[in-house]
Structure formats: C-alpha cells, structure tokens
Amino acid sequence: MKGLLYKDFLAIKGKWFSIALVVFVVVYVGLRITLPGGRWEYADILLYFLYSVVSAVLVVFPTMSLNYIFGQDEKSKSKKYMLSLPFAKKDFVASKYVLFLVVYYVLLSGIYILSMAFMIGATDQQMIENVQQENIVRMGLMLVFLLFHSVQFPVYLLLGVKKAGEVNTTIIMLIMLALLPVFLFVNPDNLDLSAFMMKHKNIIVAVITNVFWFVLGIYYLSYRFTLKHFKVGEVSEYE
Amino acid sequence: MSKENTMETIEKARLWIFLGLAFALALIPQLIFFLNSSYYDGEGQMRDSTSFLLAYSMLTPTIAVLLTRMFTREGLALTGENSLKLGLDLKKSTILVLAAAIFLPWLTRELGILMDGVLFPESIDLAKVDKEIRPILWMIPMVGLGNSIMLSFGGLGEELGWRGYMMPKLEKIFGPVKSVVLGGIIWGAWHYVGICFGHNFGLDYWGAPWIGMLVFTVFTIFENAFLTLLTKKSNSVWPAAFAHAVNNSGTSILAFMVNEKCLPEVESRFGVISMLPMAVIGLVCLIMLSKTGTRNKEKAS
Numbered sequence: 126m127k128g129l130l131y132k133d134f135l136a137i138k139g140k141w142f143s144i145a146l147v148v149f150v151v152v153y154v155g156l157r158i159t160l161p162g163g164r165w166e167y168a169d170i171l172l173y174f175l176y177s178v179v180s181a182v183l184v185v186f187p188t189m190s191l192n193y194i195f196g197q198d199e200k201s202k203s204k205k206y207m208l209s210l211p212f213a214k215k216d217f218v219a220s221k222y223v224l225f226l227v228v229y230y231v232l233l234s235g236i237y238i239l240s241m242a243f244m245i246g247a248t249d250q251q252m253i254e255n256v257q258q259e260n261i262v263r264m265g266l267m268l269v270f271l272l273f274h275s276v277q278f279p280v281y282l283l284l285g286v287k288k289a290g291e292v293n294t295t296i297i298m299l300i301m302l303a304l305l306p307v308f309l310f311v312n313p314d315n316l317d318l319s320a321f322m323m324k325h326k327n328i329i330v331a332v333i334t335n336v337f338w339f340v341l342g343i344y345y346l347s348y349r350f351t352l353k354h355f356k357v358g359e360v361s362e363y364e
Numbered sequence: 365m366s367k368e369n370t371m372e373t374i375e376k377a378r379l380w381i382f383l384g385l386a387f388a389l390a391l392i393p394q395l396i397f398f399l400n401s402s403y404y405d406g407e408g409q410m411r412d413s414t415s416f417l418l419a420y421s422m423l424t425p426t427i428a429v430l431l432t433r434m435f436t437r438e439g440l441a442l443t444g445e446n447s448l449k450l451g452l453d454l455k456k457s458t459i460l461v462l463a464a465a466i467f468l469p470w471l472t473r474e475l476g477i478l479m480d481g482v483l484f485p486e487s488i489d490l491a492k493v494d495k496e497i498r499p500i501l502w503m504i505p506m507v508g509l510g511n512s513i514m515l516s517f518g519g520l521g522e523e524l525g526w527r528g529y530m531m532p533k534l535e536k537i538f539g540p541v542k543s544v545v546l547g548g549i550i551w552g553a554w555h556y557v558g559i560c561f562g563h564n565f566g567l568d569y570w571g572a573p574w575i576g577m578l579v580f581t582v583f584t585i586f587e588n589a590f591l592t593l594l595t596k597k598s599n600s601v602w603p604a605a606f607a608h609a610v611n612n613s614g615t616s617i618l619a620f621m622v623n624e625k626c627l628p629e630v631e632s633r634f635g636v637i638s639m640l641p642m643a644v645i646g647l648v649c650l651i652m653l654s655k656t657g658t659r660n661k662e663k664a665s
Contacts, residue, residue, distance in 0.1 A: 219454075234517035238423075245416045253412070264514060327499050334503045337510030 129220035130227070133194050142189060146182060150239070153179050157242050169249040176243045176256060183232045184266050187225055188273075194224070195281040195289070218282060218355050222348045225274055229267050236263050268340045275340075275347035282351050372537065378436045379533045385428035386525055387554060390421040394557045403562035418558065422518040425525020432529070449528045452600045465594050465603035466513065469611040470505055472645060476638030477618040483637060486626035493620045501617055508615025512606065519608030520601065523591065526551050528601040531592050540657035544592055544650055548585030555580060569633050579634045586639075586646025587611070593649040596656065 153175045240256045247253050276296070281289040332339075397417050405411045429448070433440055443451030452458065481488035493501060512519075526547065534543035556577050559565065565576040594603040624632040631637055 230514070230517075233514060237515060237517065241416050241419055244412065330500045331503060334500070334507040335510075337514065338506060 126216050126220050126223065129216060130224055133197070133220065133224050142186070146179075146186060149175075149179050149182070150235070153239065154242060169247050169252050172243055172247070173249075173252045173256065176239060177259065179239060180236045180259065180263055183236055184263050184270070186232060187228045188270055190228075191274075191277065191281070192286055192290070194221070196286045199286055214355055215352060218348065218352050221278060221282065222344065225271070226344075229271065233264060233267055236260060265336075268336055271340050271344055275343045278347055279351045279354070283354055374436075375533050375536060378432060378438065379530065379537075381436065382428050382432040382525070382529055382533075383550065385431055386425045389424040389427055390554065391557045393417065394421060394561075398557070398561040403558075404566075418563070419518060421558075423521035425523075425529075426521045429525045429529045446532075448524060449595065449599060449601045450524075452598065452602050458598045458600070458603075461594055461598045461603050462606065465607040466509055466610055468590070468645060469607050469642075470509060470615055472641040473611075473614065473616045473638070474618050475641040476635065477616060477622060479640060480622070480627060480631060480638050481618070484627055484631070487623050488618065488621050489623045489626075490621055492623055497620070501620060504617055504620070505615050508613045509610060512609040512613045512615070516605045516609035519612065520605035523595070523601045523604040523608055526588075527591050527595040527604045531588075531595065535657075540653040541650060544589045544653060545585055547592070548588035549581055551588055552577070552581035552584035555584075565633055569629070576634075579636065583639055583642070586643045589646040589649040589653065590642070593653055596653070 153172070156175065157172055237260060240260050243256055244253050247256075277289060277293065280292045284292075394417060397413070401411070401413065403410065403414050430440065432438070433448075438446065441447035443449070477488070490498075530550070531543060531547050534547050537543070538546060555563065556573075559576045559580060560573045561567075564580060565572070567573065569575065591604040591607060594607060595601055597603075
C-alpha cells in the first residue's frame with residue numbers, strides 16, 4: 126500500500142494550493158519568531174488572523190484535494206489496469222481511506238503545533254483562549270469532514286469523479302433546502318436552546334464524547350461497503 | 365577490524381549522536397527556561413509556558429532522529445528494515461497490539477487506583493463526584509482515549525526517537541533484556557531536568573528531587589518494556605505512540621473519586637502502589653522480549 130499512498134501524495138504535491146499552503150505556514154512561523162507579542166502592539170492580532178486563516182485552510186485542504194486524487198486515478202485508468210498490477214482491490218480501496226486518515230492526522234497535529242507557536246509568543250490572554258477554543262472547533266470540523274467523506278468515497282470509487290460531483294452538489298442543495306425554512310421562518314428568540322440542552326444534556330454529552338469513535342465506525346463501514354461493491358477491470362463509464 | 369565490529373562501531377556512534385542531540389535539544393532550553401522562570405504559577409498550577417516547553421520537548425527525540433539519520437546517511441525510509449517504522453500493517457495481530465496499546469494504559473491506571481482503594485478504603489469516595497457528572501462518568505475514558513489518539517503527535521514525537529531508533533540499536537549491542545533496562549534509564553534520565561524543577565512530583569517532598577528521579581526511572585523501565593514489545597510486535601511506532609499519549613492523558617473514571625488526603629504522602633505523591641499493575645505488565649513484556657531474543661539466537665545458530 127506504500128506505493129499507492131505515495132502515488133496519491135504525488136497527485137497533490139505539486140498543485141498550487143499545496144505550495145501556497147506551505148508558503149503560508151512558513152511565513153506564519155517566520156512572523157511569529159520575529160514578532161513576539163511585546164515587540165509590536167498589533168503583533169498578536171496579525172498572528173492570530175494568520176493562524177485562523179492558515180488553520181481554516183488546513184482543515185478544508187483534504188476536501189479540496191478530493192477531485193485531484195480520484196481524478197488522477199481516472200486519468201491513468203488505474204481500475205482498468207489493476208488486474209495486471211501486483212496489489213489487490215482491497216489495497217487500492219484501503220489506500221484512499223488510509224490516505225485521508227493520515228492527512229487529517231498530520232494536519233491536525235500541524236494546527237496544534239502552529240497554535241503552540243502562537244501561544245508561546247503571545248501576550249494577549251484572550252487571544253490565547255480563542256486559539257485554544259478554535260483548536261477544538263477545528264478538531265470537530267475534521268471529524269465532520271471525515272463523516273462526509275464516508276459518504277463521498279463510495280460514490281467516488283464506485284461511480285467516478287463526474288457522478289460524485291453531481292452527488293456532492295445534490296447533497297449541498299438538499300442541505301440548503303432543508304435549512305431554508307429555518308432561516309426564513311424560525312425566530313431565534315423563540316428557541317430556548319439552553320433549556321433544550323439542559324433537558325437532553327446526557328444525550329448531547331454522550332454524542333459529543335463519543336463522536337470520534339462514531340465517525341471512525343462510520344468511516345470503517347463505508348470502507349467495507351465500498352470494498353464489497355468495488356470492481357476491478359474494464360470500466361466503460363469513464364471512456 | 366572485522367565487518368561486524370565496524371558495523372557495531374558505526375551503530376554505537378549513531379546512537380551517541382542521537383542521544384546527544386535528543387538530550388541537548390530538550391534539556392538546554394529546559395534549563396534556560398527553568399533558571400529564569402518557574403514550573404508553577406502563584407497558585408501552584410503548571411504555567412502555560414511550561415506546558416508549551418514540555419510539548420516542544422516531546423518533539424525533540426524525533427528531531428534528533430531525523431538529524432542523526434541525515435548526518436550519518438542512514439536514510440529516511442518510512443517502512444522496512446532500519447526505517448522510521450512509520451508504516452502499520454493492519455493484520456489481525458497488529459489490531460490486537462493496537463487495542464492493547466490503547467486500552468491497557470487506561471485499564472492499568474484504573475486497576476492501580478482500585479488497589480489504592482482496597483488498601484486505603486477512605487481514598488475512594490463517590491461523593492466526591494459532582495452529581496451532574498455521575499450519569500456520564502463512564503464515558504470519560506472514551507473522550508480521553510479518542511483525544512489521545514487524535515492528538516498523539518507528542519507521543520509520536522518521543523516514540524520515533526526512543527522505541528523507533530534507540531531501542532533497536534541498544535538491542536543489537538546489549539541484547540533484549542539489558543537494552544530494555546538501559547533504555548528505560550536513559551529515557552527516565554531525559555526527564556531529570558524537569559523533575560528537578562517540579563515536573564510530575566512537585567518539590568516539597570523528602571529527598572526531592574532525587575527520590576522523584578529514582579521513582580520515575582523505575583516507572584520508565586517498566587513502561588519501556590511495554591512500549592518496546594508493542595513496537596516489536598507491530599514493527600511500527602504507532603501503537604507505542606498511542607499508548608504513550610493515553611498514558612500521559614491520565615484518563616480514568618476512578619480518578620474522579622480519589623480523595624488524596626486519605627492516601628499516605630508517599631502514595632499520593634509517587635503512586636508506588638498504583639504503579640504496580642503497569643510494573644506487572646512491564647515484567648511480563650520483559651519476559652516475552654527475552655524469549656524473543658532467545659528464539660532469534662537459536663534461529664541464527
């Protein structure tokens with residue numbers, strides 16, 4: 126599987142957004158070293174803004190790479206030639222799932238290291254607390270994205286990039302349609318969210334505390350589903 | 365000089381370079397920091413700057429490994445023989461190793477606190493737990509374990525160095541049992557500067573910081589046996605990284621019920637009795653490692 130993972134890494138390595146991300150991180154670290162909080166009164170604000178932007182981009186980076194990674198396989202017709210290659214379809218499917226787990230792990234670690242770099246030089250205590258809270262939000266967002274990928278990967282692998290794009294658009298439209306009545310007709314002042322949360326706090330806490338295991342379980346089930354229906358060999362729908 | 369002797373000399377040189385870098389990169393900043401600042405704030409809590417420094421220190425063994433491998437032209441292979449051991453072959457035996465890595469540190473901690481509770485019944489008090497938290501208390505480890513896995517880069521930062529690089533080299537030179545003991549002592553010694561300034565045990569105890577250093581080194585020897593076996597069985601540093609992270613998180617249900625004032629000073633400070641389950645695990649792992657070493661010798665002859 127090492128070769129398959131490396132192939133996918135190469136698909137995104139030279140892309141403009143990968144390079145821009147690396148440059149951005151280097152600039153951020155450089156500025157943090159040269160601008161500790163006490164040296165200039167706006168140093169913390171600038172670095173906090175940069176940290177927020179960099180970490181937000183890091184969170185969405187894997188999703189932006191989806192089309193490149195899966196599209197690269199279609200361009201090179203990997204499924205068609207897989208019969209003659211020395212790996213099983215299980216390795217091919219697993220490599221996609223493992224790749225994104227590794228990417229999210231690396232990016233989450235990177236976000237925490239960047240936040241440590243911010244907090245070491247910062248003097249504004251409020252911003253330090255904001256960064257710590259943002260880290261938790263970023264972690265939660267990554268889990269949400271992994272959940273989306275659990276739905277997207279079977280579509281990408283079984284139906285192809287073009288159909289996956291159509292499915293993505295459909296899902297986004299459905300979510301927006303579902304939210305539209307909420308935005309139009311629901312008055313936030315009438316919603317007593319804190320009372321609702323207090324009433325169901327045990328369930329809410331159970332969901333929040335176990336969301337990591339839940340997402341991992343769904344991700345694994347998605348892998349098993351994809352593996353069951355994945356076919357190697359001639360694929361006429363791409364040609 | 366024979367080829368084997370040359371190789372052994374080269375391996376020893378690499379080991380010394382790694383240890384020099386790992387100690388220098390971690391301990392010099394710690395010394396500078398602690399001589400100019402203090403471990404705790406005015407309220408006896410760990411300062412933010414201390415925790416950042418310790419987080420940086422956890423990454424220094426990995427930085428040391430990468431620099432050593434580059435200087436000594438050992439290469440930066442991710443998997444395979446003499447690699448960074450960053451691969452993970454997900455066969456059934458490895459899944460079992462991963463499960464042991466994630467759950468055993470937590471279970472030994474619970475068992476340790478339970479032993480304290482058996483010997484000192486007043487030390488476990490359910491009334492200490494807030495009534496609001498009691499229904500969800502059982503979920504606490506799931507959060508702890510999940511967060512430990514997601515944020516295990518600190519554990520990985522240490523394990524790439526100690527178990528991924530140092531232990532294989534020590535084993536080639538000293539054999540499986542001596543290498544575990546020596547590796548544990550080296551790993552423990554790497555923490556001594558922090559312990560001198562209050563890490564883990566504080567400073568207000570008899571014999572500080574020497575007793576703290578001794579107790580910690582005993583712990584690191586047993587823990588080293590466990591983590592080394594995890595690494596050998598999976599041929600990967602990931603199980604050890606997860607185990608390290610879970611151990612550092614200290615996640616536990618029973619910890620919420622502990623009344624430290626009802627424990628003897630020695631136990632509340634050093635956890636000597638509560639360390640026993642991990643010591644037993646470590647001993648079992650040491651025996652298993654020595655048997656693996658014997659089997660390899662028989663195969664070679």
